Amino acid sequence: MALSSQNQPDREVWVQKINDLLINGDEQERITAVKSLAEIGLAPPAPYSRENQDTIIDARLRTFMQWSFAFKSEKDKEEIEILFVNNCIDTSADAEVRRLSALALGYNLSLSAEQQGKLQKMAAAGNTNLLLQNYLVWSSYILSTDQKNDTSAFHKLETDLTALSKSAYASDRYLMAIAFSKNGNTGDIGFLKAAFARESEVGKNEDVLSALAFAILKIDRNEPRNLSKLDWGVVVAYFIIMVLIGVYYSKKNKSFKDFALGGKSMGSFSIGLSLFANMLSSLSYLSYPGEMIRYGPAIFAGMLAFPVTHWVVGWFIIPKFMKEDVSSAYELLEKKLGVSIRLAASFLFISLRFLWMATVIFATVDTAIGAIFDISPLQRLIFGFLLLVITLFYSSIGGLKAVVMTDVVQTFLLWIGAILTIVIVSVNLGSFTSWIPDHWLAHWSPLRWGFNATERSTVGNAVLMLFVWYICTSGSDQMAIQRYLATRDLKAARRSFGIALLSNLVVKILLGLVGLALMGFFFKNPHLLKGGETVLEQADNFFPRFIVVGFPLGIAGLVFAGLLAAAMSSLSGGLNSTAVVISEDWLKRFGKKKSSKNEVKRIKLLSVSVGIVVLLLSSVVGFIHGNLFDIIQKTANLFVAPLFVLFFMALFIPFSTERGTLIAGLSSVIFAMGIAYFEFMGIKSLWIMTASLIFGIAVGITASYIEVLFYKKRQIKRF
Secondary structure, eight states, X not given: OTTTOSSHHHHHHHHHHHXXXXXXSOHHHHHHHHHHHHHHXXXXXXXXXXXXXXXXXXXXXXXXXXXXXXXXXXXXXXXXHHHHHHHHHOTTSOHHHHHHHHHHHHXXXXXXXXXXXXXXXXXXXXXXXXXXXXXXXXXXXHHTTTTTTOHHHHHHHHHHXXXXXXXXXXXXXXXXXXXXXXXXXXXXXXXXXXXXXXXXXXXXXXXXXXXXXXXXXXXXXXXXXXXXXXXXXXXHHHHHHHHHHHXXXXXXXXXXXXXXXXXXXXXXXXXXXXXXXHHHHHHHHHHHHHHHHHHOGGGGGGGXXXXXXXXXXXXXXXXXXXXXXXXXXXXXXXXXXXXXXXXXXXXXXXXXXXXXXXXXXXXXXXXXXXXXXXXXXXXXXXXXXXXXXXXXXXXXXXXXXHHHHHHHHHHHHHHHHHHXXXXXXXXXXXXXXXXXXXXXXXXXXXXXXXXOTTSSXXXXXXXXXXXXXXXXXXXXXXXXXXXXXXXXXXXXXXXXXXXXXXXXXXXXXXXXXXXXXXXXXXXXXXXGSOSSSOTGGGGGGHHHHHHHHHSOTTHHHHHHHHHHHHHHHXXXXXXXXXXXXXXXXXXXXXXXXXXXXXXXHHHHHHHHHHHHHHHHHHHHXXXXXXXXXXXXXXXXXXXXXXXXXXXXXXXXXXXXXXXXXXXXXXXXXXXXXXXXXXOGGGOOGGGHHHHHHHHHHHHHHHHHHHHHHHHHHHHHHHO
């Protein structure tokens, strides 16, 4: 129960029960308790300290205590491992101590190559005590990770272990099965299946049957699965195409307006797809299937807000920006309320984009790449760096035109990846309807229709969340506004937003179906997931995991490229728009004026600097609690509403004041952070944007009204 508990408080309850048994139980209960602590990986409490081990008479209890001491520190672990190896090879030591030392080594300790060699040599020498010999072979086989290249020695261990499958003792057969589950490979599956069939007919021991079944599934799960050379060829070809697009458009950028706004002549179709690609990102590509799998389809009800969203954004928000001749959306705020509001808004945007791009890299590298490849944290950081470098190259030399054109390519890759997933799962499971549930699944959140800030997901919450996100993003985010301004006129900008919404609608439906399809596939094939977590805990990893276990050669590379495309389209847009805002709102104001040519060069250098900061921030995102969808709300979407509060006050409140708007923005930020990281008032993460928006606007209107009223009273007194 302590091992299987899903949260720390439950685990602590069961660990305390074990500790109570160790302190107050009889001799056999104490032995069982300390062995349990060792298997969990915990040191025993006082008075069972390492200093008092010599006072323990019972050899079994003392050995298990030493085993549990290995988890106090790395130094203790090394000392205990050496002690247990010495126990095993010391022929004068007590046979029970030698056997239990071998047992402990085989469970969850590890050895250096030198210690592995000592143990392997002892196992190969044979022993008059058959039980001890079996344990030596068992532990030596499990721990021979560095000795596998010594084929003769390892083959001898494997032969001795295989012989245990026909032992008259169930304990020997059980040992054999557990050993293969820990260090076997796919070549052993045939032998294990034969052993399972024999056990079913002859031995019929349920523990042995379970251990054999577990070994077969565990070997399949632990088998390294990577992309083939053909798949990598497809990925490399995709990268080359992205770079060539950047090089091509770099020759067409003659001025700052060309670089930042595409010459204000780009078509509504390409702008619409670019807007969609930037708003979708790899975050949605990974989180929406995972959200469907873990919590159900309620979140997808948010798409019901699209018609109203199109009307509000297209006819009330976009026209406000299109009539202004600006490069940065925040220039408009300065005209309305003053320079402090512009700087506050640009600072919020820069912070928002830093967090958003850091989350994109984290999700792509940790959730996606980590699910596909067994790589270390350092290797993940290197992969994130390469992803960023390629994106930086084509976006920094090609400007907005390169960003938009690559977004178009990447959009089609996203669609292809989602459609192929659905098709291949359907073929694998037998039909297009085989993976669609015919009832509301037990692990899904109950379906509720209304609005409730203390509920994670209701239909009302989903509709409101998506509506608020689109309104806030379309009305304050430089990435969106930059694309409206890059079109010819208001009609084209409005059409671009409609295309983005329609594309989003199609892809969200596809991603919801992808979630259902992947759930059906992995619920039927859980052994194809990585070990260490439940099926539902890996929901965010289903999509990237399916790339290597479900797709045929070549197609896996194409879909993997689509996953990278989702990240790169977001990063390219984010780097470009963030660099433009820093240049327009900060460097132009506080730095030296540059020529048009030098200005483009400065933005390119800014893009590189932004990329480096984003990469460093991405290593921190993993410490935030929650599934990927929750992490997005707490990072990428944290400042979405506070930023729009400033625009709402400037554009829609006639009596808004500079001071009142600043107070509104700051209040909204504090309220959003209180919900995200302290669950203020029990409000759930999906309500961060809505609650902070309402609170910020209310504070801003009140503060501005009081200031105006106070100013009027002072004027009357003066008169």
